[in-house]
Amino acid sequence: MQSDRDELIERTARQVSPPRFAAVWRHIKRDRQLLLLFLPCIVFYVLFRYGPLYGILIAFKDYSVYEGIWHSDWVGLKHFRRFFDSPDFWLLFKNTLLLGFFTLVWAFPFPIVFAVLLNEVRQLRFKKIVQTFSYLPAFLSVVVVSSMIIDFLSPTHGLVNQALTAMGMDGIYFVAAPEWFRTIYVSSEIWQYMGYEAIIYLAAIASIDPTLYExxxxxxxxRFQMIRYITLPSIMPTILILFVIKSGSMFRIGYEKVLLLYSPMTYDVADVFSTYVYRKGLLDTNYSYAAAVGLFESIIALIMLTLTNILTTKAGGRGLW
Known part of the structure; x- marks a missing residue:
């Protein structure tokens, strides 16, 4: 009797609920305009992110341009073992870890603080001017930013050294000093992206219910109490999600700025995985070895992203998944 009733309920549910394909098609038809807006993003990722993934195969082969990817000889983990046995491995690992860690520790909180302080400004015109000038550096290319840094820190005509000389101090060749490289890099990251990343936090602050402040x-x-007990807790989910993303990219340091700022005198503190891949892959044309190093860097970044997401979720926050 019970089984007959359950079968009747299941049959009725199948008749009442529409087929799965029909439901999906109905949702697509309803959101067709949003999906069309999202289509260029999908095409971009398919063509330039997921499509080239087959090139990872050359990390496990002795790749030859003339024979192609599929016809090159398999060598397994030969290039990985070669990299791990290289004296450059630990130097690159240390430099990448430290540069990424210092960037995360110093550059991540600045947009949060800036967004909170900017939100407290009551002069709307002044607020808009400051916000506009703060995110303008993000639209400058890395080449322009690096050139500005080199000019400002020039030992002969740089503004910083001129100020030091005016105060009776000796000038410093900052770009060639290993002890200054990480400070220069992290400071430039803060200056370039602080205003741009603060837009996300300003949007999160704008969504807070005004009645809470009233x-x-x-x-x-x-004001400080409202920031501490209302503003910061309200934007904490946004902070945690961006922290997870930033932690995952801690090992993914772009080679452009490092390449433009470093020199043989600062290799010991500035050489990272991405610049090493550039030299070995494009300059030395050792494509398989460079692919192995790049794949190792991506695996480490994935591990960091996963661990940070797990820790953030266990701490009571919101992760990416």
């Missing part, structure tokens, strides 16, 4: 103001809360 209630806190009635209770006698000061």
């Amino acid at each position: 209630a806190a103001r009635v209770d006698g809360a000061k």
